[in-house]
Amino acid sequence: MSKNDSRQAKQLAEQEAARRRRTRNILIGAVVAVVVVAGIIAWASNRTETDATAAVPAGIDSDLGVPVGTASSPVVDIYEDFQCPICKTLEDNIGQTLQQITDNGDAKVVYHIMSFLDNNLRNDSSTRAANAAGCAQDQGVFPAYHAEVFANQPVNEGDGYTDEQLITFGETAGVEDMDQFRACVTDGTFAGWVTRVERRAEDDQISGTPTVLVNGTRVDLGQASSWDDYINQLTIAIQQAG
Numbered sequence: 001m002s003k004n005d006s007r008q009a010k011q012l013a014e015q016e017a018a019r020r021r022r023t024r025n026i027l028i029g030a031v032v033a034v035v036v037v038a039g040i041i042a043w044a045s046n047r048t049e050t051d052a053t054a055a056v057p058a059g060i061d062s063d064l065g066v067p068v069g070t071a072s073s074p075v076v077d078i079y080e081d082f083q084c085p086i087c088k089t090l091e092d093n094i095g096q097t098l099q100q101i102t103d104n105g106d107a108k109v110v111y112h113i114m115s116f117l118d119n120n121l122r123n124d125s126s127t128r129a130a131n132a133a134g135c136a137q138d139q140g141v142f143p144a145y146h147a148e149v150f151a152n153q154p155v156n157e158g159d160g161y162t163d164e165q166l167i168t169f170g171e172t173a174g175v176e177d178m179d180q181f182r183a184c185v186t187d188g189t190f191a192g193w194v195t196r197v198e199r200r201a202e203d204d205q206i207s208g209t210p211t212v213l214v215n216g217t218r219v220d221l222g223q224a225s226s227w228d229d230y231i232n233q234l235t236i237a238i239q240q241a242g
Contacts, residue, residue, distance in 0.1 A: 054192020125160030
């Protein structure tokens, strides 16, 4: 065999070995992917079963939202995440208007507290804050607690809330039984409900926060020229829906 033949044979052998390695890696990757997908499916199945029987705060709507006000219609659905800076800006600018709407009986406002930002920010603060809000709802002080959490949102997105902060917010909001509230916060009593709220919002194709709907129709913040303009659009939408 000549040197050229020997070199070609060696190259062919190396190419064949590389091909076999690629094939083996692809097969291994496929097996791993199947195992991971199977694990996710099993996890989702277990979570669905667990969450479906999880404790929910008192007075929760059939769609798992927290209703505020005595009116039955029209319905203003608000989707928020306690770690969402724009949600805080929304509350800072239209929170008083929403309170007037509920106080006057002009509409029923339903809050859906989401927790998807935990994945984005790599913490569990949205879930814990939403659970704490559920604990406050269970004691009849959700509106005050909701306002307190947003009023004290960390300046730096992702810093999150500590359990002690969430408990202190309860004191400020007027929680009557602080021992029960503390246990509810630290034990994550309504964590399953929080997961169900997030899943329900995703099923309803809510893709971001804040999202505001009046009888199912979005009142788009991006279409407003100012906060006064947005409040005007929201007010008109409520009047037309009523």
